[in-house]
Amino acid sequence: MRILLAAVVLAALAAGCAPTGPAPAVDADLAIVGATVIHPERDGAAAVEREVTILVRGNRIVAVGSAIAVPAAASVIEARGKWVIPGLVDAHVHFFQSGNLYTRPDAADFSAVVRYADEVARNKARLPVTFRTWLASGVTSVADVGGPFWNFTVREAAAMSAAAPRVAVAGPLISMVDRAKLDLGDPPIIKTASPAAARALVRRQLPYKPDFIKVWFIHRTGDDLAAQEAIVKAAGDEAHAAGIRLAVHATELVVAKSALRAGADILVHSVVDAPVDDEFIALALRRNAIYVPTIFVMSSYAMALSNQWKPTEAEQRLADPEILAAMGDLDRIPRDKLPARVAQLMDKPPALAPAPAILRNLRRVWDAGITVAMGTDAGNIGALHGPSVFREMELMVQAGLTPLQVLRSATVNGAKVMGLEREVGRIAAGQLADLVVLDADPLADIVNASRIHRVIKDGRPVP
Numbered sequence: 001m002r003i004l005l006a007a008v009v010l011a012a013l014a015a016g017c018a019p020t021g022p023a024p025a026v027d028a029d030l031a032i033v034g035a036t037v038i039h040p041e042r043d044g045a046a047a048v049e050r051e052v053t054i055l056v057r058g059n060r061i062v063a064v065g066s067a068i069a070v071p072a073a074a075s076v077i078e079a080r081g082k083w084v085i086p087g088l089v090d091a092h093v094h095f096f097q098s099g100n101l102y103t104r105p106d107a108a109d110f111s112a113v114v115r116y117a118d119e120v121a122r123n124k125a126r127l128p129v130t131f132r133t134w135l136a137s138g139v140t141s142v143a144d145v146g147g148p149f150w151n152f153t154v155r156e157a158a159a160m161s162a163a164a165p166r167v168a169v170a171g172p173l174i175s176m177v178d179r180a181k182l183d184l185g186d187p188p189i190i191k192t193a194s195p196a197a198a199r200a201l202v203r204r205q206l207p208y209k210p211d212f213i214k215v216w217f218i219h220r221t222g223d224d225l226a227a228q229e230a231i232v233k234a235a236g237d238e239a240h241a242a243g244i245r246l247a248v249h250a251t252e253l254v255v256a257k258s259a260l261r262a263g264a265d266i267l268v269h270s271v272v273d274a275p276v277d278d279e280f281i282a283l284a285l286r287r288n289a290i291y292v293p294t295i296f297v298m299s300s301y302a303m304a305l306s307n308q309w310k311p312t313e314a315e316q317r318l319a320d321p322e323i324l325a326a327m328g329d330l331d332r333i334p335r336d337k338l339p340a341r342v343a344q345l346m347d348k349p350p351a352l353a354p355a356p357a358i359l360r361n362l363r364r365v366w367d368a369g370i371t372v373a374m375g376t377d378a379g380n381i382g383a384l385h386g387p388s389v390f391r392e393m394e395l396m397v398q399a400g401l402t403p404l405q406v407l408r409s410a411t412v413n414g415a416k417v418m419g420l421e422r423e424v425g426r427i428a429a430g431q432l433a434d435l436v437v438l439d440a441d442p443l444a445d446i447v448n449a450s451r452i453h454r455v456i457k458d459g460r461p462v463p
């Protein structure tokens with residue numbers, strides 16, 4: 001009897017594990033067949049797996065392997081000769097900004113040409129299209145690291161829509177400086193002059209369950225760094241007490257170190273002014289902080305405002321066509337309507353290559369074992385929602401990362417910023433099915449990540 005039972009159990013186990021045969025071992029709604037799968041979390045040759053079938057049931061991956069039977073009922077995406085990567089994550093975006101010339105009147109005031117209220121109204125009205133632009137660019141998750149309280153509505157709208165990326169958000173930036181021109185009644189940036197004011201602004205956001213609390217740590221010559229650090233620490237302590245991470249804008253070495261001492265979990269930009277030093281590395285490692293380089297946006301303002309911005313092939317295909325057209329407005333706006341700074345930039349065009357310190361710091365930070373997540377700061381002038389990820393990833397390769405390392409930063413590491421590291425960023429059974437099927441090999445050239453054949457978000461192919 002015992003032997004018979006063992007035989008039945010063995011037979012059942014064998015059936016459950018059978019790689020081939022008439023009855024598929026796993027039920028599925030969708031099968032991606034014959035693909036070369038890239039596993040960004042792995043190193044070396046193990047990162048590439050050929051002739052793979054991926055089965056998806058509902059919104060999850062249920063099987064990945066080379067000897068998997070395709071259930072008759074599953075719809076099939078034929079992927080022989082194609083590559084599959086996890087859906088990309090942009091770890092730094094802003095939905096209240098569009099990327100066009102008129103989106104930051106505090107930096108370049110074009111209000112004589114386009115009213116800021118009209119610009120923001122357009123961004124709100126266009127949100128469903130912006131969501132689809134992200135998906136069409138292979139980006140299935142984005143982290144909006146700061147904007148008006150309206151940001152929480154953006155996250156809700158995305159969660160309710162099948163045609164939207166996963167969205168994590170911060171509310172208004174807790175800032176060292178005021179930005180009156182951006183205040184239409186629900187300002188994205190709010191000046192806080194004391195630790196108590198910072199705590200109060202965190203508490204105002206907590207009912208909305210923010211994914212991050214964001215601090216805009218602007219330190220200018222003559223500012224009291226210790227007093228500023230106390231404000232950042234107050235915001236961080238209040239956030240951490242509620243189980244929420246602290247994301248900080250801090251672009252100079254002394255400021256970034258101050259931010260880390262104050263409790264930053266995510267540095268949303270590169271250190272731009274000096275080489276990162278051992279103290280910075282130690283502070284970042286001790287906090288297990290994530291470093292988001294945002295290389296492209298450091299040049300995109302100068303590019304756009306000096307009329308040197310030219311769309312990439314991916315932008316021509318994928319970006320908002322009205323914004324693409326409006327990027328050429330500097331050819332049409334009468335000179336007396338141009339902001340003084342823009343007239344100066346057009347007369348004396350600036351250099352556009354990223355500062356060498358930015359590129360060197362990325363490599364140093366990566367080599368030190370600090371988690372790096374790809375982010376574009378999309379929405380800022382010149383950084384368009386969606387296809388700017390391909391510019392950013394190219395610059396990361398230019399900094400010395402391999403395409404595989406860049407993909408890791410844009411998938412598994414981005415998932416950590418989202419707080420979704422158990423759910424997305426890898427192609428494995430149990431993960432949410434966010435996948436991009438590519439026509440060309442992104443490890444041969446990272447720009448091939450823009451050669452998108454299909455995008456699958458939450459188990460569904462995106463039309």
Ligand SMILES: [Zn+2]
Nearest residue numbers: 092094145377
């Ligand atoms: Zn930003």
